[in-house]
Amino acid sequence: MAGEVDVQSDITHSGGHRNTLHLRNLRKQWQILALQVIATVALVWMYLEVIGTYVVGSIDHTMLFDTLEVIMGSDLPLGDWLTGVGRQGLARFTVPLVLGLSLGGSMALLAFQPPKIQQRIRIGVIVSLIVLLVGRMLLAWVGGMILEFRLDLPNQNELALLQWPLMLILSLLVLFVYLLPVIMGTRGIWGLSRQAVVWSIGFTLLFLGLHAILTFPVVLNQLGAYGEGLSTLDTQVGTPEVGLLGFKLVTSQQLSLILIAVLMMVFQESAFGVIRHLEYAYRLPESCKRDEEYVRQMDNVLNSHLRHTALYLTLTGLATMVALGFHGVLLEIVTTTTGSQWASQVSDSIELRLTYGVVISALLFLGVAATLRLLVPWGRLAQLRALVVGNLVGGSEDEAPKENVWL
Amino acid sequence: MWTRKAAFTIVAGLALVLIGMMISNHQMMILGFAFIAFITVNAWMTGHGDIEVQRTLSADNLYKGDDLYVELLVINRSLRRTQTLEVFDNVPHEMKLRSGLNQMRLDLAPGESARIRYVLRCPLRGHYTIGPVSLRHRNTFNLGVEEMRIDHHSDIIVFPQVKDVEEAFLRSRTPKMYTGATTLRTPGQGSEFYSLREYVPGDPFKSINWKAYARTGELMVNEKCRDAVTDVFILLDAREISRIGTVLKNPLEMGCVSAASLASYFLQRRDSVALAVYGDGLSYLPPDTGDKQYFKILSTLAGVSHTGEMPLQAVTNSVSGRFSRGSPVFVISSVEGDGTVPAAVRDLVGRGHDVTVLTPSSIDFERLVSRIPRLSYEVLRMERQNRLTSLASSGAQVIDWMPDMDLAQALMQVRGY
Numbered sequence: 001m002a003g004e005v006d007v008q009s010d011i012t013h014s015g016g017h018r019n020t021l022h023l024r025n026l027r028k029q030w031q032i033l034a035l036q037v038i039a040t041v042a043l044v045w046m047y048l049e050v051i052g053t054y055v056v057g058s059i060d061h062t063m064l065f066d067t068l069e070v071i072m073g074s075d076l077p078l079g080d081w082l083t084g085v086g087r088q089g090l091a092r093f094t095v096p097l098v099l100g101l102s103l104g105g106s107m108a109l110l111a112f113q114p115p116k117i118q119q120r121i122r123i124g125v126i127v128s129l130i131v132l133l134v135g136r137m138l139l140a141w142v143g144g145m146i147l148e149f150r151l152d153l154p155n156q157n158e159l160a161l162l163q164w165p166l167m168l169i170l171s172l173l174v175l176f177v178y179l180l181p182v183i184m185g186t187r188g189i190w191g192l193s194r195q196a197v198v199w200s201i202g203f204t205l206l207f208l209g210l211h212a213i214l215t216f217p218v219v220l221n222q223l224g225a226y227g228e229g230l231s232t233l234d235t236q237v238g239t240p241e242v243g244l245l246g247f248k249l250v251t252s253q254q255l256s257l258i259l260i261a262v263l264m265m266v267f268q269e270s271a272f273g274v275i276r277h278l279e280y281a282y283r284l285p286e287s288c289k290r291d292e293e294y295v296r297q298m299d300n301v302l303n304s305h306l307r308h309t310a311l312y313l314t315l316t317g318l319a320t321m322v323a324l325g326f327h328g329v330l331l332e333i334v335t336t337t338t339g340s341q342w343a344s345q346v347s348d349s350i351e352l353r354l355t356y357g358v359v360i361s362a363l364l365f366l367g368v369a370a371t372l373r374l375l376v377p378w379g380r381l382a383q384l385r386a387l388v389v390g391n392l393v394g395g396s397e398d399e400a401p402k403e404n405v406w407l
Numbered sequence: 408m409w410t411r412k413a414a415f416t417i418v419a420g421l422a423l424v425l426i427g428m429m430i431s432n433h434q435m436m437i438l439g440f441a442f443i444a445f446i447t448v449n450a451w452m453t454g455h456g457d458i459e460v461q462r463t464l465s466a467d468n469l470y471k472g473d474d475l476y477v478e479l480l481v482i483n484r485s486l487r488r489t490q491t492l493e494v495f496d497n498v499p500h501e502m503k504l505r506s507g508l509n510q511m512r513l514d515l516a517p518g519e520s521a522r523i524r525y526v527l528r529c530p531l532r533g534h535y536t537i538g539p540v541s542l543r544h545r546n547t548f549n550l551g552v553e554e555m556r557i558d559h560h561s562d563i564i565v566f567p568q569v570k571d572v573e574e575a576f577l578r579s580r581t582p583k584m585y586t587g588a589t590t591l592r593t594p595g596q597g598s599e600f601y602s603l604r605e606y607v608p609g610d611p612f613k614s615i616n617w618k619a620y621a622r623t624g625e626l627m628v629n630e631k632c633r634d635a636v637t638d639v640f641i642l643l644d645a646r647e648i649s650r651i652g653t654v655l656k657n658p659l660e661m662g663c664v665s666a667a668s669l670a671s672y673f674l675q676r677r678d679s680v681a682l683a684v685y686g687d688g689l690s691y692l693p694p695d696t697g698d699k700q701y702f703k704i705l706s707t708l709a710g711v712s713h714t715g716e717m718p719l720q721a722v723t724n725s726v727s728g729r730f731s732r733g734s735p736v737f738v739i740s741s742v743e744g745d746g747t748v749p750a751a752v753r754d755l756v757g758r759g760h761d762v763t764v765l766t767p768s769s770i771d772f773e774r775l776v777s778r779i780p781r782l783s784y785e786v787l788r789m790e791r792q793n794r795l796t797s798l799a800s801s802g803a804q805v806i807d808w809m810p811d812m813d814l815a816q817a818l819m820q821v822r823g824y
Contacts, residue, residue, distance in 0.1 A: 261441030
C-alpha cells in the first residue's frame, strides 16, 4: 500500500546480523526450507506410492521402451542404466526420478534468473535440440552436396541419420510424461509457482481418474487383451490388517491409497503455504520488512503452519482410516458389549463390506466427527491446556503497554 | 465462513465418493473420504479475535499536511493462541500511508503482544476517526475465514494550514494595518483591573476580592478590562460554489487557510477574533481572544464543508449588528453566484468598518480541472475584474487571489485597488 518507503526512523536495530522479511533472507529461513523439504518428500513419496500401486509392472515406461525396441528392432539411444530397463519394481524409477527432480530443480533455478539469462538459456536449449535432431543429417546432406558439387534431395542413408535423434527425443518425451508430476511439482515447490503445483496435482488426479475409468469392469472387458496389463485393485473385500487402538481398520492396500491422498494434501498445502507466506512478505513495504515485530510474527505464523501441517494432516489420515473401518469398529463394540449374534451376522453380510455399507458408515463417522466440533468445548480445552502448559513453564508475561511512544 | 477452496474440496470429495460408488473404484472413494476428512478435521481448528487493542497517536490535533504517527498495540489476553490473524487498522481514505503498514498477519501466543506502527500523512483538513480494528482469522490451509471487528476508535482533528502573514502586512503600503494593543475600557476577559462589583452566583472564586469582602462584609469580585485591541470579524464563504477546483485546491480550502492564518495573526496580537461561516446556514463564533478561541476557530474551520447558497447580504444583516463599531471585517469569498456581495460590502463600509475582501479566483480554479477556451476565459476574467473593481469602488480593499499565489504574497496587494 505504501510502496517502497524508507525505514521508519523510530525503529532501531541492535546487533550485527538480523532477520528481515526480504525474500533472499526468507528463502533461507528454516521454516520455509522445512516446508519446502516436506513438500518435496511428500511429492516423491506420493509419486512412488502411485507408481508402486498402479504403474510398476503394469504400464511402466520400461515396458513401453521394450515394446519400442522390439518394433524398431534396435536399442533406444538412452542407456538402460538411465531408463531403469532391466531392473525390478520401484528400482526402475530410481534414476528417472533423480533426473526428474534435477530437471524440476533446474527449471526452478532458471525461474529466478534475470529475464535476459532465462531467454538465453531457453534459446540455447531450443537450438541444441534442433541441432541434435537435424544436425547430423544436415551436415551429411549439405556436406555431400558441397563436396560432390551437386544439388539433390537427401537420400535414404542421410534420412536414416534422423532416426537416432528422433528416438532419443521420443524416449525423453516418454520419460518426461511419466515424470511430469515430479518435474512440475519440484518446479512449483522450489520455483514458487502455483501453476506448476496445480499441474502436478492435476496430472496425478487425471491419471488416477483415467485409470479408474479404464479399470471399470465394463470398460475393462471392452479393452480385452489391451486391458490385461492394467492392475485392478481388489480392495473392497479383504481382511483389515492395519489398525489403531486394537481395532483392525483397513487393509494394507487401502492404507496405501489413504497415504496417496494424504501425501497429495501435504504436498499441496506445504507448497501453497510457502508461496502464500512469501507473497505476503514480498508485498510488505520496505520499512515493515525490516521491522522486528513483523519478523517475529512471520516466525509465529510459519511455526503454526508447520505444526498444523503435521497435526491436522496426520489427523486427516487417521480420520480417513477410522472412517473406512468404522463399520468394523461398531460391530466390534456391539459384539464385545452385548455378545449377541446379530453383530457377527451383520459382519458376515456381504452388503456391509461392499460399497454402500462402507460409504454409509464412513460418512456417519465423519458426520459425528464434524458434530464433535460443536459439542466438545474445544476452546475451553485449549484454554485449559494453555493454562497447564503456562503453569508448567512458569507462566507468560503480559507486556505492559507503553505510555506514549512518540513523546 | 468456508472459503471457495473448502467448498471445492468438499464437493470434490463427495463427487469422488459418489463416482467411486458408481464405478466401484475404491481409490476414488478413499480419495473422496480423505478430502471430506480433511475438511472435518479442519473444522476443529478455530482462531479467535478475543484480543485487546490500544492505539497511541502522536497527536490528537494536527495541521493539514502534517504526519501522524500511529501505534497499535495488539495483546492476546486469552489463554489460547489466536492462530493466524490478520489485523487491519481502518484509516480514513483521505489519509495516505507514508511509512509502515496499517495491517499485520500475526499469530499471538497467550499473553503475547504485537505492535503495528505506521505513519499517516493528512493532506486534507477535517474531523477524522481512526478505527475500528478489523480482524480476519484465516485457517492455515485457507479453508475458512472469519471476520471480526473491535470497535476501538481514535478521533483526530486536522486543522487547516496556518501561514505566516505578518511579513505581508509589514510590507503593505500602510506601515501597520491596525493600531496595536490599546486597552478597551469595557469589562471582559483580561488581565488589568477594571472595577469591583457584587458577587453573583457562577462567578469564579478566584476573582473574589477578599480584602473588599473583609472591608464591606459583602462578597465582591474583581472585574477585568478586555485585553483586546480590537475585534476582527472574518466572514468565510462556504457555499456550494466554493468547491470549484480540485480537492486540495479550491476557494474553500484556500479560504480556510487564509481564515486560520488571519485568526492566528490577530490572536497573537491579542486581538479578539470572530468567525462567521456561511453556506447552508450561518455558523457564528463570537469574538474572543486567547488560545481557547484559536482552538475553537481552527476546529470550526476543520469541519467546514461546501454546501448551501446563503447570500452575503443575509449574513451581514444577521450579524453586522453585533460587530463592534469601526472594527475590521474580512470577507473571504470567491464572490461568484452571489449578487448581494456589492450591497453587503457597501453596507459594511457605510457602517464604518474597514472591509477587506479576499477573493480566490474561482475561474482560475476551474481551469485546474477543466479546459476553458481562451476567449471564454478572457471574458470571464474581465467580468470578474469588473466585479472586483465595483467592490473596490465601494470602499473595500479587494485582493484577487490566484491559485498558485501564496497567502502572504496575496495580502501584499491589499491596497492594490
